[in-house]
Amino acid sequence: MTSTADLTPHGNYADYVTGAPVADTAAPDGPIAERWDRRRFEAKLVNPANRRKHTIIVVGTGLAGGAAGATLAEQGYHVEQFCYQDSPRRAHSIAAQGGINAAKNYRNDGDSVHRLFYDTVKGGDFRARESNVHRLAQISVEIIDQCVAQGVPFAREYGGLLDTRSFGGVQVSRTFYARGQTGQQLLLGAYQALSRQIAAGSVAMHPRTEMLDVIVVDGRARGIVARDLITGKIDTYFADAVVLATGGYGNVFYLSTNAMNSNATAVWRAHRRGAYFANPCFT
Numbered sequence: 001m002t003s004t005a006d007l008t009p010h011g012n013y014a015d016y017v018t019g020a021p022v023a024d025t026a027a028p029d030g031p032i033a034e035r036w037d038r039r040r041f042e043a044k045l046v047n048p049a050n051r052r053k054h055t056i057i058v059v060g061t062g063l064a065g066g067a068a069g070a071t072l073a074e075q076g077y078h079v080e081q082f083c084y085q086d087s088p089r090r091a092h093s094i095a096a097q098g099g100i101n102a103a104k105n106y107r108n109d110g111d112s113v114h115r116l117f118y119d120t121v122k123g124g125d126f127r128a129r130e131s132n133v134h135r136l137a138q139i140s141v142e143i144i145d146q147c148v149a150q151g152v153p154f155a156r157e158y159g160g161l162l163d164t165r166s167f168g169g170v171q172v173s174r175t176f177y178a179r180g181q182t183g184q185q186l187l188l189g190a191y192q193a194l195s196r197q198i199a200a201g202s203v204a205m206h207p208r209t210e211m212l213d214v215i216v217v218d219g220r221a222r223g224i225v226a227r228d229l230i231t232g233k234i235d236t237y238f239a240d241a242v243v244l245a246t247g248g249y250g251n252v253f254y255l256s257t258n259a260m261n262s263n264a265t266a267v268w269r270a271h272r273r274g275a276y277f278a279n280p281c282f283t
Protein backbone atom coordinates (compact mmCIF):
# COMPACT_ATOMS: atom_id res chain seq x y z
CA MET A 1 0.00 0.00 0.00
CA THR A 2 1.20 3.51 -0.77
CA SER A 3 0.14 6.38 1.45
CA THR A 4 -0.90 9.66 -0.19
CA ALA A 5 2.25 11.22 1.29
CA ASP A 6 4.31 9.08 -1.12
CA LEU A 7 2.51 10.46 -4.18
CA THR A 8 4.43 13.10 -6.09
CA PRO A 9 2.01 15.49 -7.84
CA HIS A 10 3.03 16.64 -11.32
CA GLY A 11 1.65 20.13 -11.67
CA ASN A 12 -0.77 21.84 -9.36
CA TYR A 13 -4.38 20.75 -9.43
CA ALA A 14 -5.52 24.35 -8.85
CA ASP A 15 -4.02 25.26 -12.24
CA TYR A 16 -6.55 23.05 -13.92
CA VAL A 17 -9.83 23.64 -12.13
CA THR A 18 -10.88 26.85 -13.85
CA GLY A 19 -11.46 27.82 -17.43
CA ALA A 20 -11.14 24.34 -18.92
CA PRO A 21 -13.46 23.59 -21.87
CA VAL A 22 -16.03 20.93 -21.03
CA ALA A 23 -16.45 18.23 -23.65
CA ASP A 24 -19.95 16.78 -23.97
CA THR A 25 -19.18 13.10 -24.33
CA ALA A 26 -22.74 11.77 -24.25
CA ALA A 27 -24.08 10.36 -27.52
CA PRO A 28 -26.03 13.06 -29.42
CA ASP A 29 -29.66 12.56 -30.48
CA GLY A 30 -31.57 13.31 -33.71
CA PRO A 31 -31.44 11.51 -37.08
CA ILE A 32 -28.50 9.06 -37.09
CA ALA A 33 -26.86 10.42 -40.25
CA GLU A 34 -26.73 13.97 -38.82
CA ARG A 35 -25.94 13.43 -35.13
CA TRP A 36 -22.16 13.72 -35.05
CA ASP A 37 -21.96 16.42 -37.74
CA ARG A 38 -24.32 18.53 -35.64
CA ARG A 39 -22.38 17.82 -32.45
CA ARG A 40 -19.11 18.80 -34.15
CA PHE A 41 -20.67 22.02 -35.37
CA GLU A 42 -22.24 22.91 -32.03
CA ALA A 43 -19.16 22.10 -29.92
CA LYS A 44 -17.41 25.16 -28.54
CA LEU A 45 -14.12 25.74 -30.33
CA VAL A 46 -10.97 26.58 -28.36
CA ASN A 47 -9.08 29.57 -29.70
CA PRO A 48 -5.77 28.31 -31.19
CA ALA A 49 -3.87 30.83 -29.03
CA ASN A 50 -5.47 29.36 -25.88
CA ARG A 51 -4.82 25.70 -26.65
CA ARG A 52 -1.27 25.75 -25.33
CA LYS A 53 -2.69 26.68 -21.90
CA HIS A 54 -4.41 23.30 -21.69
CA THR A 55 -2.90 19.92 -20.81
CA ILE A 56 -4.50 16.66 -21.89
CA ILE A 57 -3.53 13.24 -20.51
CA VAL A 58 -3.67 10.41 -23.06
CA VAL A 59 -3.27 6.88 -21.68
CA GLY A 60 -2.28 4.45 -24.44
CA THR A 61 -0.17 4.73 -27.57
CA GLY A 62 -1.88 2.27 -29.92
CA LEU A 63 -3.72 3.36 -33.04
CA ALA A 64 -6.29 5.16 -30.86
CA GLY A 65 -4.00 6.83 -28.30
CA GLY A 66 -1.03 7.42 -30.63
CA ALA A 67 -3.20 9.19 -33.19
CA ALA A 68 -5.09 11.15 -30.49
CA GLY A 69 -1.88 12.37 -28.81
CA ALA A 70 -0.24 13.37 -32.10
CA THR A 71 -3.38 15.16 -33.33
CA LEU A 72 -4.04 17.06 -30.07
CA ALA A 73 -0.40 18.18 -29.92
CA GLU A 74 -0.48 19.21 -33.59
CA GLN A 75 -3.53 21.36 -32.75
CA GLY A 76 -1.57 23.12 -30.01
CA TYR A 77 -2.46 21.36 -26.75
CA HIS A 78 0.17 20.06 -24.33
CA VAL A 79 -0.09 16.28 -24.05
CA GLU A 80 1.11 13.95 -21.28
CA GLN A 81 1.11 10.47 -22.82
CA PHE A 82 1.47 7.09 -21.08
CA CYS A 83 2.01 3.44 -22.01
CA TYR A 84 3.29 0.43 -20.14
CA GLN A 85 5.48 -0.86 -23.00
CA ASP A 86 9.10 0.29 -23.37
CA SER A 87 8.17 2.15 -26.58
CA PRO A 88 4.89 3.64 -27.87
CA ARG A 89 5.27 1.59 -31.03
CA ARG A 90 4.98 -1.69 -29.14
CA ALA A 91 1.25 -1.19 -28.44
CA HIS A 92 -0.85 -4.22 -29.32
CA SER A 93 -2.24 -2.53 -32.46
CA ILE A 94 0.90 -3.89 -34.07
CA ALA A 95 -0.76 -7.32 -34.20
CA ALA A 96 -3.66 -6.35 -36.50
CA GLN A 97 -3.37 -8.00 -39.88
CA GLY A 98 -6.26 -7.98 -42.30
CA GLY A 99 -6.84 -4.32 -43.11
CA ILE A 100 -9.00 -1.26 -42.57
CA ASN A 101 -12.47 -0.79 -44.05
CA ALA A 102 -13.38 2.47 -45.77
CA ALA A 103 -16.40 3.42 -47.88
CA LYS A 104 -14.31 5.04 -50.63
CA ASN A 105 -16.15 3.10 -53.36
CA TYR A 106 -13.02 3.16 -55.56
CA ARG A 107 -14.25 -0.04 -57.26
CA ASN A 108 -17.68 1.43 -58.01
CA ASP A 109 -19.20 -1.81 -56.71
CA GLY A 110 -22.10 -0.18 -54.86
CA ASP A 111 -20.36 0.77 -51.62
CA SER A 112 -21.46 3.81 -49.58
CA VAL A 113 -21.25 5.22 -46.06
CA HIS A 114 -24.71 3.78 -45.41
CA ARG A 115 -23.69 0.30 -46.65
CA LEU A 116 -20.56 0.25 -44.46
CA PHE A 117 -22.75 1.40 -41.54
CA TYR A 118 -25.29 -1.34 -42.24
CA ASP A 119 -22.68 -4.11 -42.70
CA THR A 120 -20.95 -3.11 -39.44
CA VAL A 121 -24.17 -3.02 -37.42
CA LYS A 122 -25.15 -6.38 -38.90
CA GLY A 123 -21.64 -7.80 -38.25
CA GLY A 124 -22.08 -6.73 -34.63
CA ASP A 125 -25.25 -8.79 -34.39
CA PHE A 126 -27.32 -5.55 -34.28
CA ARG A 127 -25.96 -4.80 -30.81
CA ALA A 128 -23.48 -1.99 -31.61
CA ARG A 129 -24.21 1.63 -30.70
CA GLU A 130 -25.57 2.81 -34.03
CA SER A 131 -24.70 6.51 -33.98
CA ASN A 132 -21.07 5.63 -33.20
CA VAL A 133 -20.99 3.08 -36.04
CA HIS A 134 -22.37 5.68 -38.44
CA ARG A 135 -19.64 8.10 -37.41
CA LEU A 136 -17.04 5.39 -37.94
CA ALA A 137 -18.40 4.76 -41.46
CA GLN A 138 -18.37 8.50 -42.23
CA ILE A 139 -14.81 9.18 -41.13
CA SER A 140 -13.45 5.92 -42.63
CA VAL A 141 -13.15 7.84 -45.89
CA GLU A 142 -10.83 10.46 -44.37
CA ILE A 143 -8.79 8.00 -42.29
CA ILE A 144 -7.27 6.37 -45.40
CA ASP A 145 -6.10 9.75 -46.71
CA GLN A 146 -4.65 10.64 -43.31
CA CYS A 147 -2.74 7.35 -43.11
CA VAL A 148 -1.38 7.73 -46.65
CA ALA A 149 -0.22 11.27 -45.76
CA GLN A 150 1.55 9.80 -42.71
CA GLY A 151 3.44 7.44 -45.02
CA VAL A 152 1.55 4.17 -44.46
CA PRO A 153 2.48 1.94 -47.44
CA PHE A 154 -0.97 0.53 -48.35
CA ALA A 155 -0.98 -2.07 -51.12
CA ARG A 156 -1.31 -0.57 -54.60
CA GLU A 157 -2.38 -1.92 -57.99
CA TYR A 158 0.09 -2.04 -60.87
CA GLY A 159 -1.03 1.41 -62.05
CA GLY A 160 -0.32 2.96 -58.64
CA LEU A 161 -3.89 3.30 -57.33
CA LEU A 162 -4.69 2.06 -53.83
CA ASP A 163 -5.75 -1.59 -53.87
CA THR A 164 -8.68 -3.02 -51.90
CA ARG A 165 -9.90 -6.50 -51.09
CA SER A 166 -13.13 -8.04 -49.91
CA PHE A 167 -12.89 -8.92 -46.24
CA GLY A 168 -15.21 -10.21 -43.56
CA GLY A 169 -17.82 -11.75 -45.86
CA VAL A 170 -19.14 -8.49 -47.38
CA GLN A 171 -20.23 -8.12 -51.02
CA VAL A 172 -18.03 -5.10 -51.79
CA SER A 173 -14.26 -4.63 -51.93
CA ARG A 174 -13.50 -1.95 -49.34
CA THR A 175 -10.58 -3.21 -47.23
CA PHE A 176 -7.33 -1.23 -47.58
CA TYR A 177 -4.33 -3.29 -46.47
CA ALA A 178 -0.56 -3.58 -46.27
CA ARG A 179 0.11 -7.27 -46.90
CA GLY A 180 -0.58 -9.15 -43.63
CA GLN A 181 0.82 -6.42 -41.42
CA THR A 182 -1.63 -3.53 -41.75
CA GLY A 183 -1.65 -2.83 -38.00
CA GLN A 184 2.12 -2.65 -37.83
CA GLN A 185 2.31 -0.23 -40.76
CA LEU A 186 -0.54 1.92 -39.39
CA LEU A 187 1.11 2.03 -35.98
CA LEU A 188 4.44 3.04 -37.52
CA GLY A 189 2.59 5.94 -39.20
CA ALA A 190 0.93 7.04 -35.94
CA TYR A 191 4.22 6.56 -34.07
CA GLN A 192 6.07 8.78 -36.54
CA ALA A 193 3.47 11.54 -36.09
CA LEU A 194 3.71 11.13 -32.30
CA SER A 195 7.54 11.13 -32.38
CA ARG A 196 7.49 14.42 -34.26
CA GLN A 197 5.44 15.97 -31.43
CA ILE A 198 7.68 14.40 -28.75
CA ALA A 199 10.72 15.96 -30.47
CA ALA A 200 8.89 19.31 -30.67
CA GLY A 201 8.23 19.17 -26.91
CA SER A 202 4.42 19.17 -27.31
CA VAL A 203 4.06 15.59 -26.07
CA ALA A 204 5.75 14.41 -22.86
CA MET A 205 6.06 10.64 -23.30
CA HIS A 206 5.97 8.33 -20.26
CA PRO A 207 6.80 4.79 -21.41
CA ARG A 208 6.93 1.89 -18.93
CA THR A 209 4.36 3.73 -16.80
CA GLU A 210 1.12 2.06 -15.74
CA MET A 211 -2.06 3.93 -14.93
CA LEU A 212 -3.28 2.75 -11.54
CA ASP A 213 -6.29 4.98 -11.01
CA VAL A 214 -8.31 7.87 -12.43
CA ILE A 215 -8.66 11.09 -10.42
CA VAL A 216 -12.26 12.30 -10.65
CA VAL A 217 -13.31 15.81 -9.62
CA ASP A 218 -16.96 16.89 -9.83
CA GLY A 219 -17.76 13.87 -11.96
CA ARG A 220 -15.04 14.56 -14.53
CA ALA A 221 -11.69 12.80 -15.01
CA ARG A 222 -9.00 15.36 -14.18
CA GLY A 223 -5.89 13.26 -13.66
CA ILE A 224 -4.37 9.84 -13.12
CA VAL A 225 -2.25 7.98 -10.59
CA ALA A 226 0.55 6.08 -12.33
CA ARG A 227 3.43 3.81 -11.40
CA ASP A 228 6.90 3.90 -12.98
CA LEU A 229 7.44 0.23 -13.83
CA ILE A 230 11.25 0.57 -13.64
CA THR A 231 11.57 2.24 -10.24
CA GLY A 232 8.18 1.40 -8.74
CA LYS A 233 7.61 5.08 -7.88
CA ILE A 234 3.97 6.21 -7.83
CA ASP A 235 3.12 9.71 -9.12
CA THR A 236 -0.02 11.75 -9.75
CA TYR A 237 -0.63 13.75 -12.93
CA PHE A 238 -3.30 16.45 -13.42
CA ALA A 239 -4.82 17.77 -16.64
CA ASP A 240 -7.83 19.54 -18.12
CA ALA A 241 -9.03 16.29 -19.67
CA VAL A 242 -8.12 12.61 -19.67
CA VAL A 243 -8.35 10.34 -22.74
CA LEU A 244 -8.31 6.59 -22.04
CA ALA A 245 -7.21 4.69 -25.16
CA THR A 246 -6.10 1.55 -23.40
CA GLY A 247 -7.17 -1.06 -25.91
CA GLY A 248 -9.11 -4.27 -25.86
CA TYR A 249 -9.48 -6.75 -23.06
CA GLY A 250 -9.20 -10.14 -24.70
CA ASN A 251 -7.56 -11.74 -21.72
CA VAL A 252 -10.72 -11.79 -19.69
CA PHE A 253 -11.25 -14.84 -21.93
CA TYR A 254 -9.25 -18.06 -21.57
CA LEU A 255 -8.16 -18.06 -25.22
CA SER A 256 -7.31 -14.80 -27.01
CA THR A 257 -5.00 -13.46 -29.72
CA ASN A 258 -4.45 -10.34 -27.59
CA ALA A 259 -1.22 -9.81 -25.64
CA MET A 260 -1.24 -10.81 -21.98
CA ASN A 261 -1.20 -7.17 -20.93
CA SER A 262 -4.44 -6.44 -22.83
CA ASN A 263 -6.24 -7.30 -19.63
CA ALA A 264 -8.91 -4.67 -18.96
CA THR A 265 -7.27 -3.22 -15.86
CA ALA A 266 -7.40 0.43 -17.00
CA VAL A 267 -11.01 0.13 -18.16
CA TRP A 268 -11.95 -1.59 -14.91
CA ARG A 269 -10.32 1.12 -12.80
CA ALA A 270 -12.23 3.81 -14.71
CA HIS A 271 -15.44 1.82 -14.19
CA ARG A 272 -14.79 1.68 -10.46
CA ARG A 273 -14.54 5.48 -10.54
CA GLY A 274 -17.96 5.81 -12.19
CA ALA A 275 -17.43 5.36 -15.96
CA TYR A 276 -20.14 3.33 -17.66
CA PHE A 277 -19.10 -0.12 -18.86
CA ALA A 278 -21.01 -1.89 -21.62
CA ASN A 279 -20.87 -4.89 -23.92
CA PRO A 280 -17.84 -6.73 -22.51
CA CYS A 281 -18.63 -9.50 -25.02
CA PHE A 282 -17.23 -7.24 -27.79
CA THR A 283 -13.44 -7.54 -27.69
Ligand SMILES: Cc1cc2nc3c(=O)[nH]c(=O)nc-3n(C[C@H](O)[C@H](O)[C@H](O)COP(=O)(O)OP(=O)(O)OC[C@H]3O[C@@H](n4cnc5c(N)ncnc54)[C@H](O)[C@@H]3O)c2cc1C
Pocket: 059, 060, 061, 062, 063, 064, 065, 066, 082, 083, 084, 085, 088, 091, 092, 093, 094, 095, 096, 097, 098, 099, 100, 101, 182, 183, 209, 210, 211, 212, 245, 246, 247, 248, 257, 258, 262, 265, 266
Ligand atom coordinates in the same frame (compact mmCIF):
# COMPACT_ATOMS: atom_id res chain seq x y z
C1 LIG B 1 -4.34 -10.66 -34.10
C2 LIG B 1 -5.21 -9.44 -34.30
C3 LIG B 1 -5.63 -9.09 -35.59
C4 LIG B 1 -6.43 -7.97 -35.79
N1 LIG B 1 -6.80 -7.64 -37.08
C5 LIG B 1 -7.54 -6.52 -37.30
C6 LIG B 1 -7.87 -6.11 -38.64
O1 LIG B 1 -7.50 -6.75 -39.62
N2 LIG B 1 -8.60 -4.97 -38.82
C7 LIG B 1 -9.02 -4.23 -37.74
O2 LIG B 1 -9.67 -3.19 -37.95
N3 LIG B 1 -8.73 -4.60 -36.46
C8 LIG B 1 -7.99 -5.71 -36.22
N4 LIG B 1 -7.68 -6.07 -34.93
C9 LIG B 1 -8.19 -5.23 -33.84
C10 LIG B 1 -7.37 -3.96 -33.69
O3 LIG B 1 -6.01 -4.27 -33.88
C11 LIG B 1 -7.53 -3.36 -32.30
O4 LIG B 1 -8.90 -3.16 -32.02
C12 LIG B 1 -6.83 -1.99 -32.20
O5 LIG B 1 -5.52 -2.06 -32.69
C13 LIG B 1 -6.81 -1.51 -30.76
O6 LIG B 1 -6.10 -0.27 -30.72
P1 LIG B 1 -6.02 0.55 -29.40
O7 LIG B 1 -5.19 1.77 -29.68
O8 LIG B 1 -7.40 0.75 -28.87
O9 LIG B 1 -5.28 -0.42 -28.34
P2 LIG B 1 -3.78 -1.02 -28.22
O10 LIG B 1 -3.02 -0.99 -29.50
O11 LIG B 1 -3.93 -2.35 -27.51
O12 LIG B 1 -3.08 0.00 -27.25
C14 LIG B 1 -3.38 0.04 -25.87
C15 LIG B 1 -2.41 1.04 -25.25
O13 LIG B 1 -2.83 1.28 -23.92
C16 LIG B 1 -1.73 1.16 -23.04
N5 LIG B 1 -2.27 0.75 -21.75
C17 LIG B 1 -3.23 -0.18 -21.46
N6 LIG B 1 -3.46 -0.22 -20.14
C18 LIG B 1 -2.66 0.71 -19.58
C19 LIG B 1 -2.42 1.13 -18.25
N7 LIG B 1 -3.08 0.62 -17.20
N8 LIG B 1 -1.48 2.11 -18.03
C20 LIG B 1 -0.79 2.66 -19.07
N9 LIG B 1 -0.98 2.29 -20.35
C21 LIG B 1 -1.88 1.33 -20.60
C22 LIG B 1 -0.80 0.14 -23.69
O14 LIG B 1 0.52 0.36 -23.21
C23 LIG B 1 -0.96 0.54 -25.16
O15 LIG B 1 -0.08 1.60 -25.48
C24 LIG B 1 -6.86 -7.18 -34.69
C25 LIG B 1 -6.43 -7.51 -33.41
C26 LIG B 1 -5.62 -8.63 -33.20
C27 LIG B 1 -5.19 -8.98 -31.80
